[in-house]
Amino acid sequence: MFKARKLFVALLAVSTLATASLSPAFAEKKKEFNIAWTIYVGWMPWPYAAESGIVKKWADKYGISIKVTQINDYVESINQYTAGKFDGVTVTNMDALTIPAAGGVDTSAIIMGDYSNGNDGVVLKKGKTLADIKGQKVNLVELSVSHYLLARGLETVKLSEKNIKTVNTSDADIVAAAKSPDTTAVVTWNPQLLEVKAEPGATLVFDSSKIPGEIEDLLVVNTQTLKDNPELGKALTGIWYETIALMKDQSEKGKAAREAMAKLSGTDLAGFETQLKTTFMYYEPKDALAFMTGPELPKIMDHVRTFCFDHNLLGENVKSKDAVGISTPSKALGSATNVKLRFDPTFMKMAADGKL
């Protein structure tokens, strides 16, 4: 029996080691933080801030260190955050609800960066208005903000998803897909949208400027981590507003910053500025604060959570759209005992009041 026992001990040791790598990071007082970002016009201030030393400046001020990491795949970055490998991530309001919040990770949105004001669009190769989409096959990243935009668009022309057929298409390949002759309708976001729109005969029939404020680009952090380490929120907010002030600046210094951001996102200054035009940036903390604390946000989030519930995005066993609670400064939505997505204006208010 000696051998069997030895084997058992070895098994136990191996499984303990293996499970240790699977367990989530525990929130506690700590000094080092990891933030993940992905390429998108409204998130390019993050890598620029890291590169130009703005991140280090603010982190030093609050006595912490912040590592800003690029993840190549957007969904993967959110999954990594949900799994506990990052303390914060750049994400849209809808994905913040469906991935971390629905996955039980209490998440706080501390920076309302911008909303898509034309960065997401529906393009038809056959047809000139959105109503022509009826009966067509639509290529899009299913269950993403593109799908949400399409559903909102269909409502405006009294159509529903039953009138079309969706084909799930990876965002990395959607430009190639759009060139295929049997593709007639595409929903996507920038920078891909610019390419798809430029196809001969293609018409942009609906875009996110028709639903202003509904596709929001946020910076979210783990609520528990934020609670234990408020310095993180302060430093991140400080970094953000210093960087986007540079982004807005019309002088040479601002232009150089935008040029660097363009380069980091794989385009040139002209391409970057085209995308900025369809992005409604909240350059001033007080404007972002007003939007987050205003009465519009709960209405928007109600639209979003209804869409998510209708498409099973809150989980297969969820019985109502109220299952995951959302708190906004002006109103709370859904379950009061299971609040998992919080719009937290504390740090933007500090920025607006100049207290950072």
Next chain:
Amino acid sequence: MPRAMNVVPNRGSRLLLAFLPFLLIALIYVVGSAQRRADNPDDKLLPPVSEMVATSKRLATEPDRRSGDYVLWSDTAASLQRLALGLGISAIIGLTLGLAIGLLPVAGAGFGTLIAVLSMIPPMAVLPVLFIVFGLGELSKVVLIIIGVTPTLVRDLSLEVQNMPREQLIKAQTLGASTWQVAIRVVLPQIMPRLIQGLRLMIGPAFLFLISAEAIASDVGLGYRIFLVRRYLSMDVILPYVVWITLLAYVFDYALVWFGQRAFPWAYAQGSR
């Protein structure tokens, strides 16, 4: 003390040895899952086995809320059809081209280098080209499998033909066989077992190409479902699908061995220990 290479486990301990690694993996999973659940009752990353069983049951036995399909079966049917078409066409091309290149010096000179070069192209790198040429429908998915699998089969079979003893071919000729007769009666029967072996090894890559094609543009299929629910981290769907795919591949592999042993018993004469 026997040499390690001569220690042959008996039937019972062989089963135990085969089972042990699976047990270990299951144990690691269950402990990890329980640990994550203790920290966060809504954790989606490592769902407990009971939840995966419930989800699998729902996918297999209840119609989907939106489409009304029995998701698991419609996905499996679509994927298997693509896989069977892809592997079937690859086998036919592989057999014909492999035989021709191996047997006919002219064909070997003409196609040999081309196939050797083509087989080095990573199929995933030419995906955009495939989309534009073959569209986004079923065709491009089958073509991706063919492009990924065929060159290896062709090369393997042509090498097998070239390695056949020259004496056999010469003997057949002295008995009056034409090129066609040598190809059909001497070479073809001898490379069939090799084709079965080649297909066995290609099941893995074929699934890889199938899943990739379905991940990129699709509305049904095993790969489609995995990459769709990956958006909201539904591991309770993904993990059973992975197990299901593995099981399917294993069954195919087994079926090919079974078929090979029945059809070409002479090729398996040496037998394993």
